[in-house]
Amino acid sequence: MEKDFRIEDRNLFIEENMEFIYKTASFICKKRIDKNNDEEFSVAIEAFNKACETFSETKGNFFSYAKVVIRNSLIDFFKSSSKAPLLYFDGEESEREMHNSISLDKYDMELERRNRIDEINLYKKxxxxxxxxxxxxxxxxxxxxxxxxxxxxxxxxxxxxxxxxxxxxxxxxxxxxxxxxxxxxxxxxxxxxxxxxxxxxxxxxxxxxxxxxxxxxxxxxx
Known part of the structure; x- marks a missing residue:
């Protein structure tokens, strides 16, 4: 995976990965997303584009990173979608399920582990x-x-x-x-x-x- 995506290739890259975006959004929303009518799908596409812009080799595997960005964008969308959104914690999902379509090598796994540890240490502060x-x-x-x-x-x-x-x-x-x-x-x-x-x-x-x-x-x- 390249460090950055050239702008002239971005639209093609997004188009080639529409199924990945759709499956990720549907998995996170726990429903079959309507590509034409559900705003969640547009949010997921925009988040994937953001992942392209912000990804670097220090973040590990691109598609693993993109899933995290899509999830967080949808969480932000859930929070802002109404004055009092009804949110809940899903205790059924495991991290393995979230990454079930991604093959991570040891290098990517180590980078992700370090990034998580850095966040935990910052959270402690x-x-x-x-x-x-x-x-x-x-x-x-x-x-x-x-x-x-x-x-x-x-x-x-x-x-x-x-x-x-x-x-x-x-x-x-x-x-x-x-x-x-x-x-x-x-x-x-x-x-x-x-x-x-x-x-x-x-x-x-x-x-x-x-x-x-x-x-x-x-x-x-x-």
């Missing part, structure tokens, strides 16, 4: 600013899927609110009153899942966490 570490986070994360999905949707609404995002970044604390007003959740809920909520906001609001965001396996409820 972000969490530390809020006095959160992985051990504390694991002890203060909801065990029930419905609760995790509920917090996910609260995080999504918070990300879309400029004032809440700014207050959180500046004060390193959740503005509970504003979040209560925005989401209808009570203070007890927000305080109980404070660390988990912050951890989701950090990942979902930062483009630096490409692999971590992809790993969340977020879907939009139909």
């Amino acid at each position: 972000y969490l530390k600013e809020y006095d959160i570490d992985f051990f504390t986070l694991s002890k203060n994360s909801p065990s029930h899927k419905d609760t995790r999905d509920e917090v996910l949707n609260v995080a999504t609404l918070c990300i879309k609110d400029t004032y809440i995002k700014k207050r959180l970044e500046e004060n390193k604390r959740l503005p509970a009153k504003e979040i209560m007003k925005l989401t209808g959740k009570n203070r007890k809920f927000i305080e109980k899942w404070r660390r988990y909520l912050i951890s989701l906001i950090i990942i979902l609001a930062n483009d630096e966490f490409m692999y971590l965001k992809s790993y969340l396996n977020i879907r939009k409820e139909e």
Whole structure:
């Protein structure tokens, strides 16, 4: 795979890989995409084009990278598609399924592993600013899927609110009153899942966490 794609070859390359784009989008959306009517397909094509623009040899295998970019673009689309999108974590999908059509050599696998480790280390630094570490986070994360999905949707609404995002970044604390007003959740809920909520906001609001965001396996409820 070349480091970059020449602009005159881009349209042909995208056209040749339409089936890959379609299968990836359908897999992520967990439904058969209508190429002519579903906006998700257009989002996936645009994401594939973005992958062509941003890919470099340091990112490993191109098609593995493109799948991550497509997934994250669809997650962003899900978040922005309505005022209160109903999102959920898909616990059934495995990473092996996500990469089942890609053959990675040891070099590509090592590059991806390094990129993921770099993101995890950066994520640790972000969490530390809020006095959160992985051990504390694991002890203060909801065990029930419905609760995790509920917090996910609260995080999504918070990300879309400029004032809440700014207050959180500046004060390193959740503005509970504003979040209560925005989401209808009570203070007890927000305080109980404070660390988990912050951890989701950090990942979902930062483009630096490409692999971590992809790993969340977020879907939009139909």
